[in-house]
Amino acid sequence: MEHNSGYWYGDGADDRRRRAIELLQAFRLYRAAEVAMRRRTRDSMAMGENDLLTLRYLLKAQREDRVVSPAELARYLAVSTASVTAIIDRLEKSDHVRRGPHPSDQRRIVVTPTVETDEEVRRTLGAMHSRMLEAVIDLSPEETRIVIDTLGRLQSAVDQVEPVPADGPAP
Numbered sequence: 654m655e656h657n658s659g660y661w662y663g664d665g666a667d668d669r670r671r672r673a674i675e676l677l678q679a680f681r682l683y684r685a686a687e688v689a690m691r692r693r694t695r696d697s698m699a700m701g702e703n704d705l706l707t708l709r710y711l712l713k714a715q716r717e718d719r720v721v722s723p724a725e726l727a728r729y730l731a732v733s734t735a736s737v738t739a740i741i742d743r744l745e746k747s748d749h750v751r752r753g754p755h756p757s758d759q760r761r762i763v764v765t766p767t768v769e770t771d772e773e774v775r776r777t778l779g780a781m782h783s784r785m786l787e788a789v790i791d792l793s794p795e796e797t798r799i800v801i802d803t804l805g806r807l808q809s810a811v812d813q814v815e816p817v818p819a820d821g822p823a824p
Contacts, residue, residue, distance in 0.1 A: 676803075690781065694777055697777055698773065698777060699747075703730050703732065703736075704740055704749075706729075706730060707726060707730065707744060707750075708744070708749060708750075708766060708770055708774060709774075711726075711750065711764060711765065711766040711770075712766050712770070712771060712774060715765065715766055715771075720755060720756060720763040720765075721764050721765075722755070722761060722763055722764070723737050723738065723741060723762060723764060724737075726740070726741070726764065741764055748767055748769060748770075749766065749767060749770045749773075750764050750765060750767065750770065751765050751767060752764055753765065
């Protein structure tokens with residue numbers, strides 16, 4: 654069998670490097686497809702990135718029976734409280750969220766998604782989520798663990814990227 658056929662991988666340093674590059678390229682292609690999907694989703698829902706991130710965060714908090722304050726949203730999005738206020742204003746105007754009093758502290762405000770928002774997100778993303786689940790549901794427990802571990806190691810690698818020094822990149 655030909656060495657570069659893709660059906661057989663050797664175990665030498667060059668082979669290991671080639672496999673690693675192929676795997677990273679596959680992740681890059683997936684990431685590009687995911688970014689394009691998010692853009693299409695934002696376009697179909699007529700929202701910006703932070704608006705959609707806010708809705709996803711609020712829907713998750715609702716499933717977890719947690720209340721969310723505007724300050725928590727600002728921390729999550731890493732934006733100012735003024736920016737979060739503008740986001741909430743837009744989402745409230747489009748009937749995606751509601752402001753209301755905090756259940757235990759009437760001086761505080763909480764933000765909740767509307768029922769219609771949950772239904773819209775399910776309509777918009779439900780089929781895609783089903784396809785994604787189908788793509789991985791047949792993985793064995795061992796294969797699943799390998800993918801999870803690999804993604805965790807990649808996340809750790811990118812989280813450790815240090816900023817470029819002020820005097821420019823290293824040669």
